[in-house]
Amino acid sequence: MTQIIHALSEISDRYKALFVDLWGCVHNGITAYPDAVAALQAYRQAGGLVVLVTNSPKPRAGVAEQLVQFNVPRDAYDTIATSGDSARSAMFRGAVGEKIFFMGEWQRDAGFFEPLKLLHHPLNIERVPLDQAEGIVCCGPFDPMADPAVNRADFLYAKQKGMKLLCANPDIVVDRGEVREWCAGALARLYTEMGGESLYFGKPHPPIYDLARRRLTELGADISDSNILVIGDGPQTDIAGGMGEGLDSLFITGGLAAAETKTSHHPDEDALRSHNEKEKINPTYSIGRLR
Incomplete structure (x- = not known):
C-alpha cells in the first residue's frame, strides 16, 4: 500500500x-x-x-x-x-520516413522540426499532405477539444498504406487550468486500436x-x-x-x-x-x- x-x-x-x-x-x-x-x-x-x-x-x-x-x-x-527530444531523434533517424504528415499546432510545434545537431547525417524531413506521406508525426490534435474519433478517416487511409505514427507526447489528456484537453497520446491510442502502428518515446x-x-x-x-x-x-x-x-x-x-x-x-x-x-x-x- x-x-x-x-x-x-x-x-x-x-x-x-x-x-x-x-x-x-x-x-x-x-x-x-x-x-x-x-x-x-x-x-x-x-x-x-x-x-x-x-x-x-x-x-x-x-x-x-x-x-x-x-x-x-x-x-x-x-x-x-x-x-x-527523444522523438525528434527517432524522426531524424528515419523512424517514419522522410516525407511526413504532421499533426499538431504548427505555431506551437515548429521547434520539433529544427535540425538535430547531435546526428551526423539526419534525414531531410519534408512535411507533405497525407496522400504523399510515408508516415505520420503527431505532436497533438489539430483541435484539442475535438473527440479523437474525428481522425478516423485519415487514420484508416494511413493504416491501409502501412504508415507508422510517431507520437511525440504519449499523454492522453491534460488539464489546462480548469479545462481538460486531448493530447497526442489519445490519437496514437486510437490509431493503434484501429490496427495501425504507433511509436512512443515519452512516459511511460x-x-x-x-x-x-x-x-x-x-x-x-x-x-x-x-x-x-x-x-x-x-x-x-x-x-x-x-x-x-x-x-x-x-x-x-x-x-x-x-x-x-x-x-x-x-x-x-x-x-x-x-x-x-x-x-x-x-x-x-x-x-x-x-x-
Whole structure:
C-alpha cells in the first residue's frame, strides 16, 4: 500500500535526484504552483538534483522558455528531458520516413522540426499532405477539444498504406487550468486500436528515462536508480513508467486523478486504494499536491 505523505521534505533525504513531471505537478498549463516550486528549490538547496521529465513535444529549450512564461524560476530545476527530444531523434533517424504528415499546432510545434545537431547525417524531413506521406508525426490534435474519433478517416487511409505514427507526447489528456484537453497520446491510442502502428518515446516508455539518466550524466552525476524518485500525477505515464523502470515514485493525487482519489488537501485513503487497484499501480508514496 502506498504511503500518504504531507510534504516532499518527509522523504527527500532518501534520494539524490528527482524525475519530476511538469503539467499537473509544477504548473497547471497557465501558471506555476508556488508550493511545488518552493519544494523543488528547497530540495536543490539541500544538494539534490531535479530533472524535469515531461511528455511535451517541445525540445528542452522550448520547454525552458515556456517555464519562464509560467513563472517557474530557473533555480527550481537543474535540467530537462522531453518526449519531444527523444522523438525528434527517432524522426531524424528515419523512424517514419522522410516525407511526413504532421499533426499538431504548427505555431506551437515548429521547434520539433529544427535540425538535430547531435546526428551526423539526419534525414531531410519534408512535411507533405497525407496522400504523399510515408508516415505520420503527431505532436497533438489539430483541435484539442475535438473527440479523437474525428481522425478516423485519415487514420484508416494511413493504416491501409502501412504508415507508422510517431507520437511525440504519449499523454492522453491534460488539464489546462480548469479545462481538460486531448493530447497526442489519445490519437496514437486510437490509431493503434484501429490496427495501425504507433511509436512512443515519452512516459511511460523507456526512451525518455534513458534520456533523463543521460541528463544526469551531463551534470556530472553518477546516481543509481535506488537514489532516484519519480514524481507525477499521471497514473499510466508517470507512475506506471516509474514502476517499469524500477524507480520509487510519488503520486500527485490532486492532478489528473483528483476526483477519483477524492483529493482536497490530501487524498482519501479508501478512494486512493480503489483508484490504484483499478489503474494497477503501486506508487511508493502519495501526496495531494507537491509541496
